[in-house]
Amino acid sequence: MRVLILRCGPAARALQAPAGAEVLDLPQVPARGDLRVLDDAARAALPEDPTPSLDEIAARPDVRHLGAPGPAPQARFIDDALRVVVVGSDAALSAVLTRAMRADFLWVEFGYVPVDPSPAATNWALPVGAGAFPLALHGAVNPAPLIRSDRGLAVAGSALLEDFSHGEYTGEIIVDDATILFRRDEGASHPPRRGLFGARLVPMTDAPGVAAAVLTTPYSPAETGRGPLARLRGALRPHGEVDEASLRTGRAVQSGGRDILVTVDGVPAKRPVKRATFYRHMRDLQIVRP
Template identity: 55%
Template sequence: MRLLVLRCDAPHITDFSSYPSPVELYDLPAIPSRKDLKVLDDAAFDVLPHDPTPSLDEIAKQPDVEHLGAPKPAPQRPETRLRIVVIGTDAALSAVLTRLMRADNMWAEIGFVPIGPSTAAKNWGLPADTAQAVCLALLGAVNPVPLIRDDAAVAVAGSATVTSWESGELTGEVIVDDHVQIRHEAAKKPPRRGIYGARMVPMVDAPGIAAVTMDTPLPGEVPSRGVFPRPSGSVVPSSFATGRAMQAGGPGLRIRVDGVSRKRPVDRVTFYRHLRDLQIVRP
């Protein structure tokens, strides 16, 4: 197995002795750029110069996309496995997954060692102890999960939120598959408990997306519990929903993926399950 370890602003992690062979170690910024991650393109090409499996376009044209059921191991079988261990935040992992996804190299195995609070680590049940997390990332088995992305081709590692660009309640609509999660017009004066947006996390199984309504502004990100007053005409059928896709529309939306905001407000956004699954190392 070829093993790349990407330390994203984590030089204090130095013990990789649990792996029997030397690792390829790269020190990168906290959120690596496309240029920083060129090493991934090179390693993937070295290991699998030609992918004999159906392309994404060919998969999308299939009448029954079986791959959108339970997540499965990647169909690619290179002679030498490629494992990429990311040490850093959820934002760092998102950057790595985004680079692999855009290059269609999601067959690579991914290990993750979280630095600081991590929604992704909680979702996947990764060890809280750093030494144990390193050992699992280096030696553990792959257990695939759905890969969730947005319409700007950014992969979600731990979570994403849709809120108003300015502080205050959300004006707009959020739909998960065919379920109306939110239909709301913001109050002129932000209430203590209101409708501030939606938070989405990737699931470990089909259909892929779990979404909750945020009834407090960021950084609270607290899902709705119980009943609270809302203006006439607002629709919040349920504070929790699952599906393959989440769409949102409204004036001046702020989109954050793993804590990183888009540079400009948008009027609509879609999150959906990618056609390739994430080959993540987890219990």
């Protein structure tokens, strides 16, 4: 197995990688040009992908690709597996997964060494800091759904839908086709600090793929929890409080409204939008986790 360690940012570079490891130091949130090495490594491991393409998968009459996440079909055609270990933040991991998704090499095994507690670390029950290296390097792959935005961004840990001015949210948010997470019309009001400020969503570790809950307070720090359900809730509310009774799961979350601010793994969009969608990608993430 070839293992490539990507240390993203100063905090990641401060962690000592195992001796003899193949290490590349990158910016805190690597751009496409910084990740060309991944394209080369993927082509070397699998020069030609003999499995069905994304277009062929989409044309199938069934939806088996949206069931329980499973191993990448490309694995049986690869003699020397490629594992990419990202050391850094959820934003760094999102950038790497986004590149892999767009170039269609999500069959790569991904390990994650979070430099700080994060939604992805919480959701996947990962150690934090240098203590995460043994699992990331030697642990087994445990596939999970990959959630992406309609702008082609992969969600590593969490995403946020909120008003661009950080006031109450005007619009509606729907999980799948029929479940309305909430609707708030222009001019509606709620008691201060307990209103409708948007929604937070996180990738699930199993089908259907994405979990979302109503954000009832503005963006602010909050504690995460422990245990399987607490981890999911904790990943949902590291910033702001959520209405746990509103928690819904599905294959997609979509919203329409006024001045929507979309934030993916702590990186906010530069401009507001009127519509936003997050949905499960047709290929699963081959992530190393317990």
